[in-house]
Amino acid sequence: xxxxxxxxxxxxxxxxxxxxxxxxxxxxxxxxxxxxxxxxxxxxxxxxxxxxxxxxxxxxxxxxxxxxxxxxxxxxxxxxxxxxxxxxxxxxxxxxxxxxxxxxxxxxxxxxxxxxxxxxxxxxxxxxxxxxxxxxxxxxxxxxx
Amino acid sequence: xxxxxxxxxxxxxxxxxxxxxxxxxxxxxxxxxxxxxxxxxxxxxxxxxxxxxxxxxxxxxxxxxxxxxxxxxxxxxxxxxxxx
Numbered sequence: 001x002x003x004x005x006x007x008x009x010x011x012x013x014x015x016x017x018x019x020x021x022x023x024x025x026x027x028x029x030x031x032x033x034x035x036x037x038x039x040x041x042x043x044x045x046x047x048x049x050x051x052x053x054x055x056x057x058x059x060x061x062x063x064x065x066x067x068x069x070x071x072x073x074x075x076x077x078x079x080x081x082x083x084x085x086x087x088x089x090x091x092x093x094x095x096x097x098x099x100x101x102x103x104x105x106x107x108x109x110x111x112x113x114x115x116x117x118x119x120x121x122x123x124x125x126x127x128x129x130x131x132x133x134x135x136x137x138x139x140x141x142x143x144x145x
Numbered sequence: 146x147x148x149x150x151x152x153x154x155x156x157x158x159x160x161x162x163x164x165x166x167x168x169x170x171x172x173x174x175x176x177x178x179x180x181x182x183x184x185x186x187x188x189x190x191x192x193x194x195x196x197x198x199x200x201x202x203x204x205x206x207x208x209x210x211x212x213x214x215x216x217x218x219x220x221x222x223x224x225x226x227x228x229x
């Protein structure tokens with residue numbers, strides 16, 4: 001899958017990735033997630049390979065450097081999955097956003113849906129259930145139990 | 146009267162970075178250089194498949210750290226550029 005070089009003296013690790021398995025944008029996205037705790041460098045290593053150096057901002061033990069390599073692998077997988085899901089759902093995401101934007105636009109005479117007769121007959125000033133009648137008017141001076 | 150000794154101002158320490166030109170595009174470097182304007186004097190030139198970046202860090206104590214942070218910032222700018 002990949003080659004990992006642990007350089008304890010330099011407080012860094014080097015990972016050699018195959019770009020056929022992990023496309024460049026995936027490696028870049030994963031590297032971006034590490035810039036808060038590492039100094040990151042990337043360079044092409046020839047024959048479709050990418051070399052990534054992660055140098056700890058603090059001094060890291062050999063064990064911590066190994067763990068860092070593992071964390072990077074996990075992040076690579078996550079970014080790969082994100083990319084695949086994003087590619088598969090492009091159409092539906094565009095449709096949802098398009099629909100949301102369309103429905104947020106104010107209605108014009110042309111776009112306004114036809115009112116049914118029932119809706120057209122409704123009047124907001126009518127109060128058939130007596131909801132707008134004040135308590136005192138409805139129940140007089142009766143006290144609550 | 147004793148001649149005044151001219152005190153030479155020490156030049157800020159210089160650090161150089163070599164960044165892959167395909168991964169770190171020019172405008173990402175330009176943005177980063179702009180962001181680091183108050184921290185270091187930045188010069189870069191293309192050398193084959195790399196950018197040779199020279200930094201004169203204004204605070205000598207921070208020279209190494211500034212160079213590493215410069216590379217991180219350039220990477221972030223490159224990623225932002227690729228997704229915009």
